[in-house]
Amino acid sequence: MGSTEDLDYPQIIVQYSNGFLISKVMFTACELGVFDLLLESGKPLSSDAIAAHLDASTLGMKRLLDACVGLKLLAVEVTQEGALYRNTDISNIYLTKSSPKSQYHIMMYYSNTVYLCWQYLADAVREGRNQYERAFGISSKDPFGAMYRSDEEMLRFMAGQNSIWSICGRDVLAAFDLSPFTQIYDLGGGGGALAQECVSLYPNSTVTIYDLPKVVQMAKEQFVSPEERQITFHEGDFFNDSIPEAELYILSKILHDWDDDKCKQLLAKVYKACKPGGGVLLVESFLNEDKSGPVETQLYSMNMLVQTEGQERTAAEYSRLLEAAGFGVIQVKRTGKLYDAVLGRK
Numbered sequence: 001m002g003s004t005e006d007l008d009y010p011q012i013i014v015q016y017s018n019g020f021l022i023s024k025v026m027f028t029a030c031e032l033g034v035f036d037l038l039l040e041s042g043k044p045l046s047s048d049a050i051a052a053h054l055d056a057s058t059l060g061m062k063r064l065l066d067a068c069v070g071l072k073l074l075a076v077e078v079t080q081e082g083a084l085y086r087n088t089d090i091s092n093i094y095l096t097k098s099s100p101k102s103q104y105h106i107m108m109y110y111s112n113t114v115y116l117c118w119q120y121l122a123d124a125v126r127e128g129r130n131q132y133e134r135a136f137g138i139s140s141k142d143p144f145g146a147m148y149r150s151d152e153e154m155l156r157f158m159a160g161q162n163s164i165w166s167i168c169g170r171d172v173l174a175a176f177d178l179s180p181f182t183q184i185y186d187l188g189g190g191g192g193a194l195a196q197e198c199v200s201l202y203p204n205s206t207v208t209i210y211d212l213p214k215v216v217q218m219a220k221e222q223f224v225s226p227e228e229r230q231i232t233f234h235e236g237d238f239f240n241d242s243i244p245e246a247e248l249y250i251l252s253k254i255l256h257d258w259d260d261d262k263c264k265q266l267l268a269k270v271y272k273a274c275k276p277g278g279g280v281l282l283v284e285s286f287l288n289e290d291k292s293g294p295v296e297t298q299l300y301s302m303n304m305l306v307q308t309e310g311q312e313r314t315a316a317e318y319s320r321l322l323e324a325a326g327f328g329v330i331q332v333k334r335t336g337k338l339y340d341a342v343l344g345r346k
Contacts, residue, residue: 164193
């Protein structure tokens, strides 16, 4: 084992400490519309021109743009007229609102909601519960009541989740051949992005988004066109209301919101409703079996602590939850991306 002299502790500590600063620079550039402006302009712009367009100070904008260059979110060319800034491919694809793979909405959700909860991470660790009361002055007993505390907040959350599935949805839906399942229920399907990916990948399927009435209404108004004939809706609370019969149930990022008892309760209801030969697809970010990583999933699990009642789990832990509900022939597929999949059959 090497001595501590082999480890560059100062650099590691600086890197980790700067994580908050780095993300806030990216969030701020998104919020102010820097990347959208540069895409729409079709040409590089000076910091003064960007500041004028976005009603910002020239001093502040110059520093923000230079920080984005350092983070490789922008590129700069120094000409006789001065420095001219343009988007990089990464920012064009992921940080502009108009891109099909835009992550703008999840960035705004993190910036305006998640970060406020994370200010109270130490309290969450001490108490073992989410921090909505401290962050927003509202009850923490119903996480989704807190999460959907206003139409604006619900829209931001749903748009953020949709942006995730725009880049990860096809990977998890193609992890197994789901073509034999034509009647699918997406439990907690929210804004419908995963359902849209599903009917695109499996054109013989129909998907019913089962979610709370106000979520369904928002999805119909903002995200899913009436022309999407293969997608329908069912209003309900899957813990308290009945779950209709189907061939396949998708639970994407649902179980990680709840403790084991709630997960077993939900999966038992799903098993009872499921047609013989049908199944359930769990989409989650898996921890390594020894929980040594991945670090992204470990951080997601910390986020579950500050925002929900749940946690991230290993593939074996999800498999045991499925087995406890009665599902068998359980298959696990790691996608190599942010989210993985488990398929259990009845």
